[in-house]
Amino acid sequence: MNPTTSAAAPDPAREQFYRRIDQYHLTPLWEVLGTLVPNAPRPKQVPALWRYADVREHVMASGQLITAEEAVRRVLILENPALRGQSSITQSLYAGLQMILPGEVAPAHRHTQTALRLVLDGEGAYTAVNGERTTMHRGDFIITPAWTWHDHGNPGDQPVVWLDGLDIPLVRFFDTGFHEHGDHASQATTRPEGDALARYGSNLLPVDFQQQASDPTRIFVYPYAQTRAALSAIAAGGPADPHLGHKMRYVNPATGASPMPTIGAYAQLLPAGFKTAPYRCTDGTVYVCLEGAGSAQIGEESFHFAENDVFVVPPWYTLTLTAGSETILFSFSDRPVQQALGMWREEKR
Ligand code: GTQ
Numbered sequence: 635m636n637p638t639t640s641a642a643a644p645d646p647a648r649e650q651f652y653r654r655i656d657q658y659h660l661t662p663l664w665e666v667l668g669t670l671v672p673n674a675p676r677p678k679q680v681p682a683l684w685r686y687a688d689v690r691e692h693v694m695a696s697g698q699l700i701t702a703e704e705a706v707r708r709v710l711i712l713e714n715p716a717l718r719g720q721s722s723i724t725q726s727l728y729a730g731l732q733m734i735l736p737g738e739v740a741p742a743h744r745h746t747q748t749a750l751r752l753v754l755d756g757e758g759a760y761t762a763v764n765g766e767r768t769t770m771h772r773g774d775f776i777i778t779p780a781w782t783w784h785d786h787g788n789p790g791d792q793p794v795v796w797l798d799g800l801d802i803p804l805v806r807f808f809d810t811g812f813h814e815h816g817d818h819a820s821q822a823t824t825r826p827e828g829d830a831l832a833r834y835g836s837n838l839l840p841v842d843f844q845q846q847a848s849d850p851t852r853i854f855v856y857p858y859a860q861t862r863a864a865l866s867a868i869a870a871g872g873p874a875d876p877h878l879g880h881k882m883r884y885v886n887p888a889t890g891a892s893p894m895p896t897i898g899a900y901a902q903l904l905p906a907g908f909k910t911a912p913y914r915c916t917d918g919t920v921y922v923c924l925e926g927a928g929s930a931q932i933g934e935e936s937f938h939f940a941e942n943d944v945f946v947v948p949p950w951y952t953l954t955l956t957a958g959s960e961t962i963l964f965s966f967s968d969r970p971v972q973q974a975l976g977m978w979r980e981e982k983r
Contacts (some may be wrong), residue, residue, distance in 0.1 A: 683937040686941070690942075762786075773964075897967070909955070928955060933948075
């Protein structure tokens with residue numbers, strides 16, 4: 635078994651040796667082995683909840699301070715309290731609340747970071763991805779895969795707020811960040827709205843279509859109306875899983891794999907009064923309450939959540955969810971990465 639702290643008691647000869655090798659940028663493994671190779675995950679990140687009722691006014695106030703054009707993206711970042719200054723909600727993922735006012739455009743760009751949007755508040759904005767727009771409705775799950783052109787705009791008459799989830803810390807870890815500005819603030823549309831969903835998201839594929847492994851999924855919006863209808867039918871059709879309720883994963887319908895290679899996304903219905911059995915997994919997960927209200931016991935901490943609240947469950951923390959009314963939770967994590975690398979684990983108790 636690995637000790638959890640330093641391997642040995644202080645020893646003058648050893649300390650002297652460490653100082654001697656230090657100038658060669660060498661350091662002894664045995665002093666840090668237990669930390670480097672822990673018996674189980676020991677995340678620095680902590681459980682946390684952002685109450686939409688608390689943060690909404692600040693998101694709206696940001697609209698009086700800076701334009702979307704000047705900000706490029708007007709976002710308040712949700713920082714894990716134990717990772718302040720790192721723009722991270724978990725060790726690998728970023729989350730933020732983006733707001734766009736009527737008449738504004740968040741200009742076109744592309745980057746190696748992958749992004750998802752979950753629409754929370756307001757109607758009438760759109761996101762454009764590689765030549766196609768999608769009008770944002772509450773609960774819609776929209777993705778901008780790595781290196782796809784995207785811009786956001788709001789031709790409507792109310793502010794629109796959504797949650798951004800990106801793999802920014804993961805890309806930073808690999809030092810593989812690239813970014814380009816578009817030539818125009820709003821990219822030219824080359825296909826009518828709904829085209830990708832009709833071609834790739836209707837239990838059909840173009841007859842000669844073959845998905846290349848490196849290709850992002852062609853559909854980039856998962857309308858909430860569809861997700862909601864599916865969850866209702868599933869819940870009506872059979873019993874809930876004791877640990878997960880009725881939990882589904884979003885997929886690229888052409889492959890069955892996660893829509894994005896670095897971020898997995900999930901939608902979950904908990905019947906009114908349902909309490910999940912204790913569960914933990916190695917992917918730190920960001921949850922958003924889309925409907926209903928309830929409580930989340932995360933390790934030793936307990937949080938009450940309501941609509942549009944965001945909470946984070948660190949890796950290997952035991953989670954128990956209790957739904958007050960019927961509750962719909964959206965969530966995302968780096969699970970596809972962990973699974974691709976063969977290191978994902980879960981434990982059901
Ligand atoms: O919408 O492209 O929250 O590039 C952070 C970086 C959103 C975006 C963020 C981004 C975007």
